[in-house]
Amino acid sequence: MSDLAELLKAKDASIDVDDDFDVINRLYMERGWSDGLPIIPPTSERVEKMLEYCDRPWHEPIAKMAPRYGEATPLRLAANAVMAGCEPRYFPLYMLAIEAMCEEPFNLYGVQATTHLCAPLVIVNGPVAQELAINSGHNAFGPGTHSNATIGRAIRLALVNIGGAIPTLGDMSTFGAPSKFSYLVAENEAQSPWEPLHVEREFPQEANTVTVVGAECPHNINDHESLSGEGILTTIAGTMAITGSNDIYYSAQPVIVMGPEHAKTVANDFSKADAKRFLQAHAQLPLGKFSKENIERRFRVTFKDRYANAGLDAPVYAVQNAADIIIAVIGGAGKHSAYIPTFGATKAVTRALKRKDGQLAKSVEDFRGR
Amino acid sequence: MSELRKRGLTTAVICSDPFIKLGTTQAKVFGTPDLPLVKIPHPLGGLSLEQVEGRALVAVPQIVKLIEEHAK
Numbered sequence: 001m002s003d004l005a006e007l008l009k010a011k012d013a014s015i016d017v018d019d020d021f022d023v024i025n026r027l028y029m030e031r032g033w034s035d036g037l038p039i040i041p042p043t044s045e046r047v048e049k050m051l052e053y054c055d056r057p058w059h060e061p062i063a064k065m066a067p068r069y070g071e072a073t074p075l076r077l078a079a080n081a082v083m084a085g086c087e088p089r090y091f092p093l094y095m096l097a098i099e100a101m102c103e104e105p106f107n108l109y110g111v112q113a114t115t116h117l118c119a120p121l122v123i124v125n126g127p128v129a130q131e132l133a134i135n136s137g138h139n140a141f142g143p144g145t146h147s148n149a150t151i152g153r154a155i156r157l158a159l160v161n162i163g164g165a166i167p168t169l170g171d172m173s174t175f176g177a178p179s180k181f182s183y184l185v186a187e188n189e190a191q192s193p194w195e196p197l198h199v200e201r202e203f204p205q206e207a208n209t210v211t212v213v214g215a216e217c218p219h220n221i222n223d224h225e226s227l228s229g230e231g232i233l234t235t236i237a238g239t240m241a242i243t244g245s246n247d248i249y250y251s252a253q254p255v256i257v258m259g260p261e262h263a264k265t266v267a268n269d270f271s272k273a274d275a276k277r278f279l280q281a282h283a284q285l286p287l288g289k290f291s292k293e294n295i296e297r298r299f300r301v302t303f304k305d306r307y308a309n310a311g312l313d314a315p316v317y318a319v320q321n322a323a324d325i326i327i328a329v330i331g332g333a334g335k336h337s338a339y340i341p342t343f344g345a346t347k348a349v350t351r352a353l354k355r356k357d358g359q360l361a362k363s364v365e366d367f368r369g370r
Numbered sequence: 371m372s373e374l375r376k377r378g379l380t381t382a383v384i385c386s387d388p389f390i391k392l393g394t395t396q397a398k399v400f401g402t403p404d405l406p407l408v409k410i411p412h413p414l415g416g417l418s419l420e421q422v423e424g425r426a427l428v429a430v431p432q433i434v435k436l437i438e439e440h441a442k
Contacts, residue, residue: 168388168391168392169395170395293416
């Protein structure tokens with residue numbers, strides 16, 4: 001617990017504005033502190049309430065956010081969480097996601113500043129998903145769920161207001177993406193035939209985790225006809241084999257969002273590890289599918305050990321290592337899966353929610369000490 | 371590059387025009403707001419060798435000037 005009144009005495013820590021929703025929103029928009037949507041004014045009362053779920057000093061940075069390398073203090077994060085409309089009990093998971101994306105392997109600088117259209121995707125695992133009612137089923141990536149929408153939005157506001165992801169100044173994305181408004185889902189563990197993502201990534205079953213991925217938006221994979229695991233995986237592999245993906249040029253970790261119905265069919269014939277091996281081996285296209293310029297200027301030069309003299313039928317793999325493919329079961333009914341390529345120069349990071357004593361937090365309330 | 375600048379070396383970052391604002395912002399972030407930015411035309415991808423040489427011809431005089439100024 002810290003003294004908010006004392007912290008707000010610091011230079012530029014607060015502003016005095018008329019208590020008028022429209023005036024405040026106009027001001028925030030003018031100063032570039034918003035994502036373009038109306039914000040909830042982060043009054044000291046609201047920020048203090050948000051910080052009821054914070055377990056450390058409110059003014060001490062938990063991370064520095066690229067490209068501005070702004071200090072992500074709980075106080076600043078809380079202001080952005082209020083603006084996004086978060087409930088205070090969302091705060092621990094939101095802080096955890098920020099910490100995860102500030103770890104070096106994630107390359108937040110690259111993800112934020114690149115011309116690519118990636119955004120940090122957050123996949124939540126563990127009982128906390130149910131506790132906070134995070135959607136993992138129908139329309140999990142879409143609108144309609146308070147926790148998905150507002151935690152994801154709070155992350156984006158922090159990326160802008162603390163990290164400096166401001167178009168042309170710190171975010172050079174050629175297009176941007178709708179996922180830059182909010183991009184947070186939970187894995188549908190109840191409908192998954194396999195071990196959850198966090199267990200596969202060597203966390204205990206009872207852990208509550210976030211996995212962050214520097215990701216594109218989901219691309220749908222329709223397969224209403226395949227009755228076998230091999231059939232579904234063949235369709236998915238075919239969708240992954242595209243010429244314009246960053247992932248081809250890196251040791252990338254793209255995400256296969258497997259719809260529960262597809263997952264059930266695949267699991268009849270494949271373990272998760274086997275499914276990944278199948279996808280890696282079959283998600284390939286012949287070198288000749290790439291443009292002449294790409295072949296001559298990139299494949300034959302940058303990847304000369306493999307392609308200097310390779311024929312046009314030489315395989316180019318969508319993913320270099322099978323184990324790098326991230327499979328998460330998400331979504332509701334329907335014969336669909338989705339492919340999420342990445343920025344490429346980024347590694348997925350998973351972090352677990354822990355209590356002050358270093359033990360895994362069983363829930364957000366356990367984290368809070370209640 | 372900012373670290374080298376702080377150590378007193380002649381330094382510069384080469385930016386194509388749309389990246390000048392990013393370069394300026396980053397120079398401030400790293401504590402070297404006076405870090406010289408060598409401006410060349412965009413784009414950089416998909417250039418022929420002749421076009422790459424053209425970019426170099428734009429950059430070289432700016433770099434030479436920086437070195438001369440630094441030597442004074």
